Amino acid sequence: MKTNKDNKVLIIIPTYNENDNIEKIISIIRGLRTKVEKSIEVLIIDDSSPDGTASTVKNLQSMESTNDKILHLIVRDGKQGLATAYCKGFKWAIKNEYDYIIQMDADLSHDPNDIIRFLDKISKYDLIVGSRYKTGVNVVNWPLRRLFLSYFANVYARIFTGMKIKDLTSGFKCIKIEALKNININNIKSEGYSFQIEINFLFYNKGYNIYEMPIIFHDRTVGQSKMSKKIILEAIFRVPIFRIKKIFNIK
DSSP states (O other), X not given: OOOGGGOEEEEEEEESSOHHHHHHHXXXXXXXXXXXXXXEEEEEEEOOOTTXXXXXXXXXXXXXXXXXXXXXXXXXXXXXXXXHHHHHHHHHHHHTTOSEEEEOOSSSXXXXXXXXXXHHXXXXXXXXXXXXXXXXXXXXXXXXXXXXXXXXXHHHHHHHHOOOOSXXXXXXXXXXXXXXXXXXXXXXXXXXXXXXXXXXHHHHHTTOOEEEEEOOEEOOSSSOOOOOHHHHHHHHHHHHHHHHHHHTTOO
16 A cells, blocks of 8 residues: 555646746756655656757756656657647656646746645545635736636636536646546547636546635746637637537537
8 A cells, every 4th residue: 555655746747938937847846845745756748849948858857866867858749739738748647657647837827835735635636626716816917808818718617517616727736646547538629728627527527526726826927828819719619518518428
């Protein structure tokens, strides 16, 4: 039987042009390893960033000691998107026998220190969602238009899916691998907002135990947002499909 110290945690961070942020976030995560009993490692999935993100990660890997290698890197050809990056990371984590996954952004909008809070609770749950809206609106430095878009996208998603989660579009999650193994990752077709909603919906449909943990979201201070009209429109049209599939039991 595994103890906490035997549990392996993989933090999956997709990147595209995050060279200004990647070294800092990895450094912070390294510092957290002394504060938790579980073994923490990091997987960067980079879509051939032209700004040299992958090169920076490779340089950091070269500086790791032989007995303390925690940083992994997958470089993909071209910009393939967030959802496929996470799905690749999920499969990699399952293959390499990790116990928990944390998915998070590279731009420090997700506070790495919240990883400790995730890991303190995950033994009791199958999925923990880092929520910007559970206790009000906990978003810092977002333009009002972006905030309205995000908030009402979540209202829209709750209406169609029937889920009670306040922040269905959150990209900051902790996932138990044993539960993830029972989700058909190959059937996930969404991107962006709708990908985050779909993951929640798949766990919800399986009857898994989901917890919504309040976080404070800070808008990126370096680099450019990846939000686009395509991502927004996809969420609008795909969310009702999730509900239809559940009603008619479509796989």
